[in-house]
Amino acid sequence: MCGIVGKVSTKPCVEFLINGLKRLEYRGYDSAGIAVIQNNEITRIRSLGKVANLEAEVAAFDLEKASVGIAHTRWATHGEPSVENAHPHKSGNIAIVHNGIIENYLELRKELEKEGYNFESTTDTEVAVHFIHHALKTSKSPVEALLKASRTFHGAYAIAMIDSQIADKMYVIRSGSPLVIGVGENENYISSDSLSLGHLTEEFIYLEEGDVAEITLNTITVYNNEGDLVKREIQHENLQVDHADKGDFDHYMLKEIYEQPHVVQTTIERLMPQGSTLAQAVSRQHAAIFSKTKRVQIVACGSSYHVGLVAAEWFEQIAGIATKVDIASEYRYRRQMVDNDTLFLTISQSGETADTLAALRKAQTLGYVATMAVCNVAHSSLVRESDVSFLTAAGAEVSVASTKAFTTQMVTLLQLVLALAMHRGAPELKGVDTELLFADLSEHIELALKTAEQIKNIAGDFKDKNHALFLGRGELFPIAMEGALKLKEISYIHAEAYPAGELKHGPLALVDENMPVITMINHDELLMEKLISNLNEVITRGGKLYAIIDEALAPKFNLPAKKIIVPAIKHEHLAPLTYNIPLQLLSYYVALEKGENIDQPRNLAKSVTVE
Numbered sequence: 001m002c003g004i005v006g007k008v009s010t011k012p013c014v015e016f017l018i019n020g021l022k023r024l025e026y027r028g029y030d031s032a033g034i035a036v037i038q039n040n041e042i043t044r045i046r047s048l049g050k051v052a053n054l055e056a057e058v059a060a061f062d063l064e065k066a067s068v069g070i071a072h073t074r075w076a077t078h079g080e081p082s083v084e085n086a087h088p089h090k091s092g093n094i095a096i097v098h099n100g101i102i103e104n105y106l107e108l109r110k111e112l113e114k115e116g117y118n119f120e121s122t123t124d125t126e127v128a129v130h131f132i133h134h135a136l137k138t139s140k141s142p143v144e145a146l147l148k149a150s151r152t153f154h155g156a157y158a159i160a161m162i163d164s165q166i167a168d169k170m171y172v173i174r175s176g177s178p179l180v181i182g183v184g185e186n187e188n189y190i191s192s193d194s195l196s197l198g199h200l201t202e203e204f205i206y207l208e209e210g211d212v213a214e215i216t217l218n219t220i221t222v223y224n225n226e227g228d229l230v231k232r233e234i235q236h237e238n239l240q241v242d243h244a245d246k247g248d249f250d251h252y253m254l255k256e257i258y259e260q261p262h263v264v265q266t267t268i269e270r271l272m273p274q275g276s277t278l279a280q281a282v283s284r285q286h287a288a289i290f291s292k293t294k295r296v297q298i299v300a301c302g303s304s305y306h307v308g309l310v311a312a313e314w315f316e317q318i319a320g321i322a323t324k325v326d327i328a329s330e331y332r333y334r335r336q337m338v339d340n341d342t343l344f345l346t347i348s349q350s351g352e353t354a355d356t357l358a359a360l361r362k363a364q365t366l367g368y369v370a371t372m373a374v375c376n377v378a379h380s381s382l383v384r385e386s387d388v389s390f391l392t393a394a395g396a397e398v399s400v401a402s403t404k405a406f407t408t409q410m411v412t413l414l415q416l417v418l419a420l421a422m423h424r425g426a427p428e429l430k431g432v433d434t435e436l437l438f439a440d441l442s443e444h445i446e447l448a449l450k451t452a453e454q455i456k457n458i459a460g461d462f463k464d465k466n467h468a469l470f471l472g473r474g475e476l477f478p479i480a481m482e483g484a485l486k487l488k489e490i491s492y493i494h495a496e497a498y499p500a501g502e503l504k505h506g507p508l509a510l511v512d513e514n515m516p517v518i519t520m521i522n523h524d525e526l527l528m529e530k531l532i533s534n535l536n537e538v539i540t541r542g543g544k545l546y547a548i549i550d551e552a553l554a555p556k557f558n559l560p561a562k563k564i565i566v567p568a569i570k571h572e573h574l575a576p577l578t579y580n581i582p583l584q585l586l587s588y589y590v591a592l593e594k595g596e597n598i599d600q601p602r603n604l605a606k607s608v609t610v611e
C-alpha cells in the first residue's frame with residue numbers, strides 16, 4: 001500500500017526522504033512526493049509514477065537547508081494516480097502525508113467547503129489536511145488539533161504532519177494503519193515500515209491505536225487518544241536489510257525464490273533449534289491452548305489464505321482437528337457461530353493487512369480459546385494484538401508476488417500442526433518421525449529449484465495465451481490456487497484453479513488447444529488414479545497438459561504431457577512445499593517472456609493496509 005517516511009534533523013533531509021521512498025516503493029508506486037521546511041516555508045514536490053521521476057524533479061531544487069520533511073509513495077485509493085492527488089497535501093502552513101482511508105471524508109468535505117476551503121484533488125487526504133488546518137484555529141496546540149481529527153475521522157489512517165511555523169517539529173497520528181518512530185542520534189525518523197529505517201537505527205517506538213506523537217531532534221512525546229501523556233517502550237531490533245542489492249538476480253522475485261532453501265531452514269530452526277525436538281518447542285502457554293483446542297478457525301488474505309487452505313488439510317489429516325478457513329474480508333462481516341473449543345488462527349506475511357487485523361479484533365470478542373498468529377514481522381500489529389504468535393523467518397520480502405513468505409508460512413504451519421497432533425496423541429501421526437520430516441526439506445527445495453531449466457523451456461508456450469487452468473487435488477488444490485494467482489498477478493494471464501474432479505462440471509467447456517492446463521500429480525495412489533482419468537478428459541479435448549510430478553511417480557505417469565519433475569518427497573504431506581516451487585518459477589519466466597514489470601505488477605501493492 002502507500003509508504004510514509006519523515007525526518008527531524010539538523011542535517012539536510014531530502015536524500016533520506018528519497019532513499020526512504022525507494023525502500024518503500026514496493027508498497028505503492030503510482031506517484032510520490034515530498035514536503036520539507038526551509039526558511040519557514042514549505043516546499044512541496046510531487047510527481048507521477050516511480051520515485052525515480054520524483055528524484056529527477058527534486059534535483060532541480062536547492063533544499064540544502066531543509067532538515068525537517070515528510071514523503072509519500074502512493075497506491076491510489078481515492079482518486080486516480082495524478083500529481084494533484086499525490087501526497088503531501090497542503091493547507092496554509094501545514095502539509096501532511098497519509099496512509100489508509102478516511103471513510104467519512106465526503107461528509108467532512110462538504111462541511112469544510114462551507115467553511116471556505118477549496119479542494120484541488122479528489123482525495124480523502126486533502127479533506128484531512130484542511131480539517132486539521134481548521135482544527136488548529138481553535139486548538140491550543142497541534143496535538144490538540146490532531147486529537148480532534150482522530151475523534152472525527154472514521155476508518156484507518158497513519159498521518160504525518162509538518163508546520164512551516166513550527167520548523168523544528170513533526171507530528172504523527174495513527175489508528176488502524178502502521179506507523180513507527182525510529183530513534184536516532186540528534187535526529188528522529190518516522191516510517192510506515194520499520195524495515196525502511198533498519199540501516200539507520202536499531203531503536204523503534206511502535207505507536208498504539210489512537211496515539212499522537214510530537215517529534216523533535218531529541219524528544220518523542222506520545223499521547224494516547226484521551227490526550228494523556230503516555231510512555232511507549234523503545235524496542236531494540238536489528239533490521240538491516242540490503243534492499244538496494246538484488247545480487248546476481250534481475251528481479252527481487254527471483255532472488256526471493258532462490259532464498260527459499262535458506263529461509264526454510266532458518267524457519268525450521270526458529271522453532272526447533274539444531275538438535276532440539278518439536279515437543280521441546282511447545283511452551284506451557286502453547287500446551288495450555290492446545291489442550292483446549294478441538295477446532296481451528298483460520299483467517300487470512302491472498303497468498304496467506306492459500307497457506308490457510310493447505311494448513312486446514314494438515315490440521316484435519318494429520319491432527320484430526322476440524323478446521324474452517326475464511327477470507328478475512330468475508331469473515332469480518334459474516335455472522336460467526338463460535339464453539340468455545342475453537343482456536344482462532346491468522347496468517348499474514350506483513351501482520352498489517354487491514355482485513356486480517358479487523359477479523360482478529362472481531363474474533364477477540366467471540367469467545368475463542370485463544371488468538372494465534374503466524375507472521376513474518378515480529379513487531380507487527382497482528383503479532384502485538386494476538387495472544388500468541390509463531391514467527392516465520394523469511395526476512396524482508398520486496399517482490400509484490402509472495403514466494404518465500406508463502407513457503408515459510410507453510411513450514412511454520414506444518415510444525416504447528418505436528419506439535420498440536422503430538423500434544424493430542426493423534427493416531428494419524430503414528431509412525432511419522434516429525435523431526436525427520438524437516439531434516440532435508442531445505443535440500444528438497446533446492447532440488448525443486450532445479451526445475452528452472454524445464455520451466456524456461458515451456459514459458460514461451462504461455463506467452464501469447466489469454467487463459468490457463470491449474471488443477472490439483474487434496475492439499476495440492478490450494479497450491480494450484482496459488483499458482484493461478486501468481487500467473488495472474490505478474491503475467492496478467494487469466495488463470496483459474498480447480499480441484500480436478502470438478503473439471504467436468506463446467507471448466508472442461510473451455511478446454512481447447514489455446515488453454516494450457518497445469519496439473520500437479522498427488523502421491524496418494526487413489527487420488528493419482530482419479531486424477532489421471534480427469535486428465536484424460538483434457539487430452540481428449542485437445543488440451544495442452546503440463547504435469548508437475550515427483551520423480552518417484554514420473555515413470556508411472558504415461559499421459560501425453562510435458563512433465564516437470566520435482567524431487568521425490570519423504571511424505572505426501574510435504575508435497576505442497578516442493579510442488580509450489582515450479583509454479584513460482586513458471587509465473588516468473590512467463591512474465592519475463594512477456595516483458596512485464598515483475599516486482600511491481602500493475603494495480604497491486606505489497607501490503608494492503610486499507611479495507
Ligand code: G6P
Nearest residue numbers: 301302303304348349350353402
Ligand atoms: C497483498 C499481497 C499478497 C499477500 C496479501 C496478504 O495482496 O500482494 O502477496 O498475500 O496481501 O498479505 P499478508 O501480509 O497479510 O500476508
